[in-house]
Every structure is written in structure tokens, then in C-alpha cells.
Amino acid sequence: DREHSALQCHPDAAHSLGDLVADGLCLIAAYSPPLEQLCTLGIAAMLLSTGASLVSFSFFEIRSALQSHALRGVASAPLQLASLVPLFVALVCVGAKESLYRLTYAVGKRYGSQSLIANAHHHRSDMLSSIAAALGIVGTLAGVPWLEPLAVFVVGGLVLRVGLQTLLTVRIKMPQMPALRPARS
Helix, strand or coil: CHHHHHHHHHCCCHHHHHHHHHHHHHHHHHCCCHHHHHHHHHHHHHHHHHHHHHHHHHHHHHHHHHHHHHHHCCCCCCCHHHHHHHHHHHHHHHHHHHHHHHHHHHHHHCCHHHHHHHHHHHHHHHHHHHHHHHHHHHHHHCCCHHHHHHHHHHHHHHHHHHHHHHHHHCCCCCCCCCCCCCCCC
């Protein structure tokens, strides 16, 4: 069904846009160090909103999957080689995103860049999402429809934790105001 397929692409498109925004914030911070704290704060806000959305969405999906599973019982389709391709892609993404995390984190530490370190954590949350996707694919293949939303719930909690940790690293520096001196007459 075309409408259902379009709905499945919506979260991925939003996620891709979030990745671009986070990378853009890192570039802004790299070229304008005074804005680094603000950019890091933006990445923390993105992580927190993503985590909250994942937890909220998955809660309702778990309930729906459990109700649907109870009504129709276990129905497992025969395993085909083509059904393993998405699992393979998800596992490759796990490795790629973890590599990006390690590289970005190391560069952020080397240069003392909070926004790069925050973006590294964003890569790690992407890796966790790929693990949830892999678990969901395994659950679907095994006839366990609630496994994917459960994995998404756990990932959402982890992303919330990373977002909170990133938020706590932000040290907002207030600009120094010049001292007021009485006017001379």
C-alpha cells in the first residue's frame, strides 16, 4: 500500500534532516568558536527530543503489537535470502556509525570541541537505532512483532540519557558587562 510505504519513510527523512542539522551545527561551531556552546546546546536538544519521541512512539507501538499478536497468534513466514538483506544493511550501519562515533569523538577530544563530542554522541545514538532496527528485523523474521518497538523503547531511553549528558556538559558563558561608572559632570 503506497500510503503505508510513505509513512514508513517519514521517520527516516526526519532522521536524515536531523543528521544534517547536527553536522551543520558542528560546522558553525568550527568556524565560530564563540557559538560552540550554543551549537552543543542545539545538539543536546535534538538528542533529547529524539529520545522522547522514540520512547513515546514505541510505548504505543508495543501496546499495539502485543494486542495484535494476542489476537492472531504466531504466524511465521518461510525465511528467504532476500529477507536477510535488511538485517545485513542494519549490521553494516552499526559498524559504520560506531566507527564515525570513535573518529568524531577522538577529533573532538583532540581539539577540545564540545560540539564535535556532542555530534559523536549523535553518531552513537544512530548506531543504537541501527541495533534496534536489526532487532526489529530479527523479531519480524521470528514472528515476534513486539521486539522492534521494545528495542526502540530501550534505544529511546539511551538517547535521552546521552542527550541529558550532553546538556550537562554545556557551560553557558554570559558575556561580561562593562562596569557602570558614574557620569562625570
